[in-house]
Amino acid sequence: MEAQMQKQGFDVIVVGAGAAGLMAAGTAAQQGRRVLLLEKMEKSGRKVRITGKGRCNVTNARPAEEFASQVRTNAAFFAPAFAGFDNRATMRFFERRGVKLEVERGDRVFPKSGKAWDIANALLDYCVDNGVEIRYDTRVTEILTLSGRVFGVKYINKRGFERKEECPAVILATGGVSYPATGSTGDGYAFAADLGHTIEPLRPSLTPLVTSHPQARYLDRLLLRNIRATLYIDNAPVREEFGELGFSERGIEGAVALRMSRDAVDALIDGHRVKLVVDLKPALSEEVLRERIARERAELAPTEFFGELLRKLVPQPLVHPLARELDIHSKDYVSKITDAQVTRLIRTLKGLTFPITDYAPFEYAVTTAGGVRCEEVNPRTLESLKVPGLYLAGEVLDLDANTGGYNLQIAFSTGRLAGQLKKETR
Ligand SMILES: Cc1cc2nc3c(=O)[nH]c(=O)nc-3n(C[C@H](O)[C@H](O)[C@H](O)COP(=O)(O)OP(=O)(O)OC[C@H]3O[C@@H](n4cnc5c(N)ncnc54)[C@H](O)[C@@H]3O)c2cc1C
Numbered sequence: 001m002e003a004q005m006q007k008q009g010f011d012v013i014v015v016g017a018g019a020a021g022l023m024a025a026g027t028a029a030q031q032g033r034r035v036l037l038l039e040k041m042e043k044s045g046r047k048v049r050i051t052g053k054g055r056c057n058v059t060n061a062r063p064a065e066e067f068a069s070q071v072r073t074n075a076a077f078f079a080p081a082f083a084g085f086d087n088r089a090t091m092r093f094f095e096r097r098g099v100k101l102e103v104e105r106g107d108r109v110f111p112k113s114g115k116a117w118d119i120a121n122a123l124l125d126y127c128v129d130n131g132v133e134i135r136y137d138t139r140v141t142e143i144l145t146l147s148g149r150v151f152g153v154k155y156i157n158k159r160g161f162e163r164k165e166e167c168p169a170v171i172l173a174t175g176g177v178s179y180p181a182t183g184s185t186g187d188g189y190a191f192a193a194d195l196g197h198t199i200e201p202l203r204p205s206l207t208p209l210v211t212s213h214p215q216a217r218y219l220d221r222l223l224l225r226n227i228r229a230t231l232y233i234d235n236a237p238v239r240e241e242f243g244e245l246g247f248s249e250r251g252i253e254g255a256v257a258l259r260m261s262r263d264a265v266d267a268l269i270d271g272h273r274v275k276l277v278v279d280l281k282p283a284l285s286e287e288v289l290r291e292r293i294a295r296e297r298a299e300l301a302p303t304e305f306f307g308e309l310l311r312k313l314v315p316q317p318l319v320h321p322l323a324r325e326l327d328i329h330s331k332d333y334v335s336k337i338t339d340a341q342v343t344r345l346i347r348t349l350k351g352l353t354f355p356i357t358d359y360a361p362f363e364y365a366v367t368t369a370g371g372v373r374c375e376e377v378n379p380r381t382l383e384s385l386k387v388p389g390l391y392l393a394g395e396v397l398d399l400d401a402n403t404g405g406y407n408l409q410i411a412f413s414t415g416r417l418a419g420q421l422k423k424e425t426r
Contacts, residue, residue: 010036010133012169012421013153015140015191017044018184019411020394020418021173022123027419028171029130036165037132038155040139040183044127045120047175047182051408056116058094059087059412060405061107071401071410072205072262077374078399078410081382085416087409097122108405143170143191143390150389169389171418176368176395177202188396189371196386198373200398203265204365206258206407208251209276210358215321219247222317223254228282231260232275233267245278250360252276259402262369265359274356280314280349289346302335309334313349322348367407371398381422382414393418 010033014025017039025037051057060067067087068075091101091109099122100112111118127134135157142154144164152166174188189199224245231239239260246254260276267274281289296312307330310319323330326344328337362368376385377392384390393414401407 014171016173020415023415024419026126035132048120057405059409074374081413081417171391178365200370202370205369206366208253208360210251211354212357228279278352382418391418
């Protein structure tokens with residue numbers, strides 16, 4: 001009899017075994033639901049396994065109000081999910097599952113082991129321990145409905161055959177479109193759109209910014225620490241950030257540029273002029289910097305080159321590009337530098353300007369901005385307001401946040417809430 005009951009099928013199918021899907025599937029199973037988790041890749045949590053440069057910044061330990069201010073879109077919609085399973089709950093969840101955590105600079109939380117795999121494996125164990133049936137290499141191709149309600153999914157199985165599985169509830173946790181090699185190729189947006197949902201325009205977020213600055217190509221791999229950067233849109237300052245800025249063949253990156261990218265990308269799409277102005281010496285006023293330069297100059301012999309002076313002020317890879325920017329030869333004698341040139345040097349150190357002309361594509365973006373319109377989803381249950389039985393969790397929703405562990409927390413909080421399969425009569 002029991003075996004026959006088992007055969008009757010599943011209470012819920014979760015599509016996507018990423019951060020949100022694993023949390024949702026484990027939660028539903030822990031509450032006694034029969035859960036099928038379908039994942040198109042050969043293993044679970046491929047994106048989670050590369051997060052935080054392989055270390056996984058799993059959440060952020062800031063107080064709730066500060067946390068909310070880091071959610072860039074639909075923070076109010078996210079609030080009930082966060083209230084039900086917040087950053088403290090996430091930390092408890094992983095610690096109880098044997099993953100020791102530590103809090104680093106900026107309240108960012110990482111596994112003590114320094115291994116993102118520990119987070120991904122803890123999520124997988126949570127599902128396995130609670131009896132979730134997981135099928136890998138299984139790509140869902142359609143969410144099936146009957147009389148406007150969810151009644152199952154169609155999928156292509158491991159062997160390449162199309163199959164159907166009936167079920168009264170489906171949790172869509174297919175992620176965004178960034179880093180598509182991890183499996184997040186935006187399938188969920190197409191499913192949701194087919195079911196009548198509106199998809200807010202998709203844009204790369206937390207993505208490197210491309211500059212037309214003529215010296216940028218000489219800055220490859222340069223990492224600037226403790227700088228202050230200001231983002232200007234049409235010459236008006238819109239955002240200021242302090243921290244690290246890096247340069248690579250993809251563009252300007254590092255936490256500061258990634259955080260700026262959310263506004264910069266939207267402005268570029270809308271045809272505005274964008275620039276990033278970098279203060280290389282934020283702790284020094286122009287006057288103090290002038291005194292410092294005078295001191296450094298006095299210590300150099302008159303026959304030393306201008307490049308030597310720059311070397312005392314900025315990291316080596318910046319010396320020649322900065323000299324070119326100032327139009328002073330780095331082999332000019334330091335004694336020949338005029339007061340006007342010193343003033344220009346100070347202005348440049350306090351405001352090195354990078355025109356931003358483009359941004360790196362989804363392949364290099366940490367998250368996707370845009371997604372399923374939140375007004376069409378009940379924030380207290382995460383059930384679709386258009387299709388009963390359809391729940392949504394994670395990046396497929398129009399939710400995104402800054403770097404610092406906030407995006408995974410969005411996945412965990414929404415996965416937790418969706419996995420509870422709450423019903424609310426309106
Ligand atoms: C390089 C990188 C580093 C990051 N580092 C951090 C960090 O340190 N901290 C942080 O907070 N955030 C970080 N993020 C962001 C974070 O990883 C994502 O926000 C989070 O993984 C989103 O979770 P998700 O479950 O919604 O989607 P995903 O984790 O992308 O999972 C979606 C899953 O759905 C599967 N899927 C898709 N379509 C189908 C289909 N048709 N059928 C079956 N399965 C399907 C995919 O294969 C995938 O496994 C990083 C992102 C990247 C790219």
